[in-house]
Amino acid sequence: RDIVSRRLAGINPSETVAAAARMSAMKAAGRDVIALTSGSPDFDTPEHVRQAATLAIERGETRYTDVKGTAELRRAIAAKFERDSGIRYELDEIMASTGAKQVIYNAMLATINPGDEAIIPAPCWVSYPDIVGLAEGKPVIVPCKAESGFKLQAAQLEVAITPKTRWLILNNPCNPTGAVYTKSDLRPLCDVLLRHPDILILCDDIYEKIVYGTAKPATIVEVEPKLKDRTVTVNGCSKAYAMTGWRLGFCGAPRELITEMTKLQGQSTSPASSIGQAAALAALTGPQDVVTMMAQSYKERRDLALDILRNAPGLDCRVPDGAFYLFPSVRACFGRTSGKGRQIEDDIGLAAALAEEEGVGVVCGTAFLSPGHVRMSYVIDRESLQEACRRMVRFFERMT
Ligand code: PLP
Numbered sequence: 001r002d003i004v005s006r007r008l009a010g011i012n013p014s015e016t017v018a019a020a021a022r023m024s025a026m027k028a029a030g031r032d033v034i035a036l037t038s039g040s041p042d043f044d045t046p047e048h049v050r051q052a053a054t055l056a057i058e059r060g061e062t063r064y065t066d067v068k069g070t071a072e073l074r075r076a077i078a079a080k081f082e083r084d085s086g087i088r089y090e091l092d093e094i095m096a097s098t099g100a101k102q103v104i105y106n107a108m109l110a111t112i113n114p115g116d117e118a119i120i121p122a123p124c125w126v127s128y129p130d131i132v133g134l135a136e137g138k139p140v141i142v143p144c145k146a147e148s149g150f151k152l153q154a155a156q157l158e159v160a161i162t163p164k165t166r167w168l169i170l171n172n173p174c175n176p177t178g179a180v181y182t183k184s185d186l187r188p189l190c191d192v193l194l195r196h197p198d199i200l201i202l203c204d205d206i207y208e209k210i211v212y213g214t215a216k217p218a219t220i221v222e223v224e225p226k227l228k229d230r231t232v233t234v235n236g237c238s239k240a241y242a243m244t245g246w247r248l249g250f251c252g253a254p255r256e257l258i259t260e261m262t263k264l265q266g267q268s269t270s271p272a273s274s275i276g277q278a279a280a281l282a283a284l285t286g287p288q289d290v291v292t293m294m295a296q297s298y299k300e301r302r303d304l305a306l307d308i309l310r311n312a313p314g315l316d317c318r319v320p321d322g323a324f325y326l327f328p329s330v331r332a333c334f335g336r337t338s339g340k341g342r343q344i345e346d347d348i349g350l351a352a353a354l355a356e357e358e359g360v361g362v363v364c365g366t367a368f369l370s371p372g373h374v375r376m377s378y379v380i381d382r383e384s385l386q387e388a389c390r391r392m393v394r395f396f397e398r399m400t
Contacts, residue, residue: 007134007136008134010133011130011133011134012126012130014126014127014130015126015363015364015366015367016037016039016126016363016367016375019035019037019351019361019362019363019364019367020035020037020038020361022355022361023035023037023355023361026355026359026361031359032359033355033359033360033361034359034360034361034380034384034387034388034391035361035380036360036361036362036376036377036378036380036385036388037361037362037363037377038377038379038380039175039244039377039379040238040244040245040379041239041242041244041294041324041379042242042379042380042381043242043294043297044242045241045242045243045246045279046241046242046283046286046290048282048286048287049241049243049279049282049283049286050279051282052278052279052281052282052286053246053275053276053278053279053282055278056274056275056278056279057275061274061275061278062274062275063274064270064271064274065271065272065274065277066271067095067262067265067266067270067271068092068094068095068096068258068262068265068271069094069095069096069250069271069272069277070274070277070281071091072281073096073250073277073280073281073284074091074094074095074096075091076280076281076284076285077089077094077096077250077252077284078090078091078094078252079284079285080235080284081094081233081235081252084208085218085219085221085222085233086222087219087221087222087225087228087233087252089252090255092255092258093252093253093254093255093258094250094251094252094253094258095250095251095253095258095261095262095265096248096249096250096271096272096277096280097249097250097251097265097269097272098247098248098249098269098272098273098276099236099238099247099248099249100204100206100234100235100236100238100249100250100251101127101131101249102247102249102265102269102272103232103234103236103249103250103251103261104127104128104131104202104204104234105131105134105135106261106264106265107200107202107232107234107251107253107257107261108131108132108134108135108137108167109134109135109264110257110260110261110263110264111135111166111167111200111257111260112132112135112136112137112166112167113136113137113166114136114137115136115137115138115164116137116138116164116165116166116167117137117138117139117140117162117164117165117166117167118132118137118138118139118140118165118166118167118168118169119140119142119157119160119161119165119167119168119169120132120139120140120141120142120169120369121142121144121151121152121156121169121170121171122141122142122143122144122368122369122370123144123150123174123176123177123327123365123368123369123370123373124141124169124171124174124368124369124370125171125174125175125176125204125368126367126368128169128171129141129369132167132169137166137167138164140160140162140165141369142156142157142160143369143370144156144179146318146329149179149318150174150177150179150318150327151179151181151185152170152189153188154188154189154191154192157189157192157193158192161192161196161199165196165198165199166198166199166200167199167200167201167202168189168193168199168200168201168202169202169204170189170201170202170203170204170220171204171206171207172203172204172205172207172208172217172218172219173207173208173210173211173217173320173321173322173323174207174322174323175206175207175323175325176323176325176327176363176365176368176370176373176375177318177320177323177325177327178318178320178321178322178323178324178325178326178327179320179321179322180211180213180215180216180217180321180322181217181218182215182216182217182218183216183218183222183223185218186218186219186220186223186224187223187224189220190220190223190224190227193220193224193227194224194226194227197230199230200230200231200232201220201227201230201231201232202231202232202234203219203220203221203231203232203233203234204234205217205219205233205234205235206234206235206236206238206239206240206249207239207322207323207324208235208240209239209240209291209295210239210240210294210295210298210322210323210324211295211321211322212295212298212299212302212320212321212322213321215321215322217322219233220233221233221252228254229254230254231253231254232251232252232253232257233251233252233253234249234250234251235249235250235251236248236249236250237249237279237280237283237284239323240283240291241283241290241291242294243279243280243283246273246275246276246279246280247272247273247276248272248273248276248277248279248280249272250280298324298378298379301324301378301379301380301382301385302319302320302324302326302378304378304382304385304386304389305326305376305378305385305389306319306326308386308389308390308392308393309326309328309389309392309393311393312392312393312395312396312397313332313396313397313399314330314332314333314336314396314399315328315329315330315332315392315396316328316329316330316331316332317329324377324378324379325375325376325377325378326375326376326378327365327368327370327373327374327375327376328373328374328376329372329373330347330350330365330372330373330374331372333350333396333399334346334372336399336400337399337400338353338357338395338398338399339357339394339395339398339399340353340356340357342356342357344399346364346366346371346372347364347365347366347371347372347373347374348364348366350364350374351363351364351374353395354374354392354395357395358391358392358394358395359391360388360391360392360395362374362375362376363375376388
């Protein structure tokens with residue numbers, strides 16, 4: 001008898017995790033590898049945040065908190081939403097969870113009935129379709145073109161909506177493309193959503209603070225307050241404050257939904273770690289210049305990588321406005337042969353050949369529902385990044 005449930009059978013392991021594991025295995029086997037697969041800032045968590053966590057331990061803040069998070073943290077989250085986006089949430093419209101991932105999981109599991117559809121613009125973060133699948137929903141993938149900056153267009157949204165549509169999942173800035181939706185990008189999408197009152201909206205703004213140009217990422221409720229009663233505004237500490245290991249995400253959402261998500265969380269993980277909550281409180285209420293400093297460093301590394309990769313024949317890379325990934329098209333290489341004789345037919349084969357021949361780890365675009373591309377993370381030290389990009393140029397130059 002198969003031990004795996006039907007629910008889990010169609011679910012894929014996270015390809016970003018798998019790609020990183022393959023690179024680690026190669027390294028352990030003595031290979032000279034550089035992994036551009038990380039989704040985790042390479043900075044240490046800021047010192048004042050670490051100190052706040054240590055103090056919390058010493059003060060004995062080591063017990064279960066309110067399932068939604070401490071009132072103090074929820075006040076800080078409410079202040080963050082008001083400060084950054086002008087959105088006012090009451091304390092019972094806010095909850096903290098074990099990472100933004102759990103917020104998203106809570107939201108989907110609390111609302112999706114079997115067969116309900118969730119519209120997901122692609123390229124998209126690897127986990128959305130699988131989280132929808134775990135909730136027994138149906139991901140409806142809408143491919144977005146590089147020419148439109150990899151951003152969902154209102155007409156595409158309109159066409160994708162059916163009577164079964166339950167969710168639209170937006171990610172801004174986007175992992176993997178770095179696309180940033182500004183207020184004017186979101187306005188036409190809001191107009192479509194206003195005409196479809198049964199659709200819930202999840203706006204995953206986890207990379208909000210990692211932006212480089214003048215384009216400011218907006219969030220749905222900020223652009224259209226009338227959508228507040230059916231939008232979950234997701235954010236967290238992982239990316240902005242280099243806190244991926246602390247596991248602290250949060251959201252603002254309609255009260256009824258928060259109640260249901262709290263019920264679910266109370267029956268699964270219970271509250272987020274009390275120490276993580278104390279750390280998040282310090283992150284949200286403390287100095288914010290650390291965030292800008294880290295974003296500046298990512299920008300310099302983005303430019304460093306782009307500068308070298310410009311010389312890679314067959315690699316076509318847009319300049320991303322946010323997040324910390326490049327998402328070049330590698331289609332021009334398909335049908336060609338690598339320096340060591342591998343026939344390259346798709347992005348999966350290309351990522352494998354690159355790992356084998358040059359020891360450079362990237363994640364195939366297929367994992368992001370966008371074949372024909374690869375994702376390269378530039379949160380790695382400058383020397384390794386430079387070396388990885390030079391190896392990539394060599395790999396592409398040697399193709400015939
Ligand atoms: N949303 C997106 C788009 C992400 O890329 C990630 C992490 O990679 C998450 C959510 C999860 O964040 P957290 O660490 O808060 O669970």
